[in-house]
Amino acid sequence: MKTKITWFLIGFVLSWLTWSGVVSFRLRPRDYTQSWPAYLQEETQHHWIRNAKGQRLGNFRVFTPADASITAIHIQTLTADGLPGVSIEDDNEDGSLDSILVADSAYHHFSMTDKNADGVFDSHDYTTGIDENSISYSDNNMDGQYDTRFCVGRMLHVAIDSQWYDLIHKDKKPYVDINGKLTPVKAVEGVWRILEEE
Numbered sequence: 001m002k003t004k005i006t007w008f009l010i011g012f013v014l015s016w017l018t019w020s021g022v023v024s025f026r027l028r029p030r031d032y033t034q035s036w037p038a039y040l041q042e043e044t045q046h047h048w049i050r051n052a053k054g055q056r057l058g059n060f061r062v063f064t065p066a067d068a069s070i071t072a073i074h075i076q077t078l079t080a081d082g083l084p085g086v087s088i089e090d091d092n093e094d095g096s097l098d099s100i101l102v103a104d105s106a107y108h109h110f111s112m113t114d115k116n117a118d119g120v121f122d123s124h125d126y127t128t129g130i131d132e133n134s135i136s137y138s139d140n141n142m143d144g145q146y147d148t149r150f151c152v153g154r155m156l157h158v159a160i161d162s163q164w165y166d167l168i169h170k171d172k173k174p175y176v177d178i179n180g181k182l183t184p185v186k187a188v189e190g191v192w193r194i195l196e197e198e
């Protein structure tokens with residue numbers, strides 16, 4: 001989960017903020033990462049933006065993959081950092097759009113994901129920004145209750161019965177501390193529960 005959220009943050013940065021370097025537009029497909037720092041270019045080896053079509057449409061910049069088999073669109077406003085804006089992608093590469101990310105000019109961003117392409121969202125995330133104090137919250141079953149929260153460089157917190165706990169790993173197994181007692185827990189489709197004694 002930590003990795004997932006870290007990559008969510010990184011993905012946002014890659015997908016979005018670095019596009020602030022994209023200030024000129026050509027209709028022919030091109031690699032929009034060319035003006036990015038080298039480390040970011042390496043991180044985006046397989047991202048469709050490396051071969052994308054960009055165009056200004058009205059008050060927006062619009063990017064789409066040059067490869068028609070890839071399903072994605074990225075819409076920015078005409079500000080230096082492209083925010084506010086919207087990104088819609090096929091994260092699991094099954095041919096269906098399944099991830100919508102909306103970001104505002106203060107770097108708050110919401111994303112919603114339809115993991116099984118049935119047209120119904122399965123999870124959503126809210127991230128408070130991109131600085132080191134930012135927190136990402138995830139509701140992994142769309143019941144209106146966040147199930148995990150993550151601060152960059154800190155522990156993953158999990159919600160059990162509406163109470164937040166630090167997720168502790170011991171002998172490669174997950175636990176939470178409840179009233180001083182190390183209590184085993186498990187995640188079922190991203191929702192954390194106390195592991196019942198067997």
Ligand SMILES: [Ca+2]
Nearest residue numbers: 114116118120
């Ligand atoms: Ca779904």
Ligand SMILES: [Ca+2]
Nearest residue numbers: 139140141145
């Ligand atoms: Ca939930």
